[in-house]
């Protein structure tokens with residue numbers, strides 16, 4: 001295949017679309033292949049606002065990281081981090097506080113290969129290939145030990161990823177494992193597709209996206225998403241449409257009300 005770059009691990013089948021690369025395509029990144037662009041185009045056909053949704057989510061990431069950094073958090077664990085494109089967790093955090101440390105985790109080997117390249121030379125960052133359904137493989141990893149001090153507050157981000165965890169895998173039980181591993185003063189940020197926008201085309205586009213994700217996307221209700229935060233205390237304004245969480249400017253929100261309605265987001269603190 002002509003557009004296979006030298007960084008692509010040999011084990012990666014580039015004839016199969018990858019959720020991380022389709023997302024990169026939607027964000028306007030350069031880390032995707034023809035098969036991903038085709039899948040991305042199909043998603044856009046069904047939901048012309050898909051690009052805008054990816055950007056709104058990325059804007060939430062920036063606001064959540066800045067908020068946590070302002071609260072004194074200097075170490076971050078980004079699970080389901082995808083391919084690092086513009087405004088990554090370490091760029092946002094280290095711009096404010098250069099000493100900030102960030103561990104990225106993704107199950108997609110291409111996302112991990114890209115992260116390794118982008119993070120080379122930044123020894124306060126690291127990347128781990130792991131599945132969030134196996135918390136021990138993340139929390140007890142060498143990279144977690146190197147970069148994170150679990151006796152100090154950590155900012156955990158799970159953005160646009162928990163909807164890939166099927167209900168049978170008990171995302172609420174899984175999230176409890178992560179929450180329990182954190183020190184008081186830690187924060188958890190989640191953004192998650194929801195099914196209460198009532199737009200059939202958007203749901204169909206989500207199903208299409210599922211095919212690129214190696215699993216089915218499960219849209220959940222606001223209550224189900226809120227329950228993922230468990231006993232952590234939600235900071236204002238609670239679990240709201242992802243575009244509306246502490247919106248700071250026009251770039252945070254889409255002109256299309258449907259885009260703003262497809263996901264919920266929140267940030268909560270461990271007491």
Ligand SMILES: C[S@@+](CC[C@H](N)C(=O)[O-])C[C@H]1O[C@@H](n2cnc3c(N)ncnc32)[C@H](O)[C@@H]1O
Pocket residue numbers: 019020023057058061079080081082083105106107108111130131132133158159160161164165213
């Ligand atoms: C849509 S991207 C989100 C990227 C980034 N978190 C953001 O919000 O901009 C979702 C990422 O989650 C990853 N992912 C999906 N299921 C996962 C799992 N069970 N464990 C780890 N990563 C997962 C995919 O490989 C993909 O890179």
